[in-house]
Amino acid sequence: MNCQPANLSGTLREPDSSPIDGVYERDTVEHIISPIALYLICALGAVGIALALPRQHHEHAKTLERVGAIALAAAFGLAALVLGLRASDSGSALPNIFFYPFAAIAIGAAVRMITHKRPVYSALYFIMTILASCGMYLLLSAEFMAFALVIIYAGAILITYLFVIMLATQAPTGEEDEMLDEVDAVAREPFLATAIGFVLVGLITSAMFTGIGHLPEPMMTQAQAADSVLAHLPKKIDKALDRAGVLEEGWRVARDHESGLAMIDVDAKTIEIELLGDDANGNETVLATRTLTGDQWPAELGADNLDRLGFNLLNDHPMMIETAGIILLMAMLGATVLARKHIELEEDLKAAQARKLGRMLEDTHPTARGAGGQA
């Protein structure tokens, strides 16, 4: 293992990171985080979550929750510190400073979601996790997905969850936890589950960080990637040129005759344009061409996130849209069939339900029973 941290810094990796006798040149977790620190952080987080999970009739439940929260915060801080120190050791770039609050909110809200005893609060904390991960999507320059996530997850899916929670649970009448259902108040096997979960985190992260060393290079450079989408969008280039006022009447971006791609070179900042007109026989033909160079390049010309995403979805993965349509149709049919089924409660359950209702009535209106008795 010939790990050279100095070469891994900020820049793109050398193209020769191919396997040499089955051994990759840089195949360790070491250059991202030391494994021992990783496992320590996982263990600390595991202890934190196990302590914070709900348990009833425990005299120190509140204190345990606080200790758990402190352990989790320590694990998060330690992880940020270790990752940051290792990165600055090798002189490589760190994530944007906004990453840290977003990550802290996402993980904190996720933990609160699984430890809160009231389902409604859990759902609200989940919305918080979603919003924080939207922030991370923005940092990863996936603007469209960030806003789609807010609309679809926070706006639609979670509202459905809230509706079902409110339909299917009785609101607790007091502030006391004793009023809660046993279902919500007690966790099942907290220590075992947490141990399994965090062994999984350790394994996933060490596998992923190991895998980072094996990631193939980006398939193209920044300019090529922008180029490949822009060339497919000649109309967009036309519009940008028009708006910048560099195009005279009748001129447009030159299209390649076979593929129809626009003749544009993002790297060299040159655009070929052509003048269309009728020839002697009345057929449309190219009368003249010329090349626009760097200083005439419109400042606002570029493929944005939405262009690239839409192009990728429709051009490279058309089958995905069909599949998604079938899945959604099936879900709609299934949900309708399941939800409209009429249920007859068994006799004893019915009696229990009636008793419960009677007790609730008695609690809220002490006179109701007397009035019922007289009638």
Place this chain on the structure above:
Amino acid sequence: MMIRALESLQLAQLAFPSEMPDSVLAPYLFVSAAMFAIGLIGFLTRKNMIIMFLCTELMFQASGLALIAFGRHHLGSDGQTFVIFVLCVAAAEAAMALALVVLLFRHRESLSASAWKELNG
């Protein structure tokens, strides 16, 4: 420092994002893995069926974050395209799961997963 951070934020709609080094990718993956594990722990420990399905949504969310981070690393849009698909599956799953939960609740008047012990095969 804040100003520099703001400037380095590549929100620019027109500029194509530049290459992202490993050391920036790794923290995102760490957050994603942690979120996935928290979802898994929640699914295993909580007894309320609605919370259990909420935890599966958290796991979807974690995988979405990893997909977008890897997609950003490769400078492609495939990651985002797959997140759209994951979103579709999550929506379908939510619709089915909630219909099922409502059905089960009407049978037993309880949201506890252990009310359906006889289904344990």
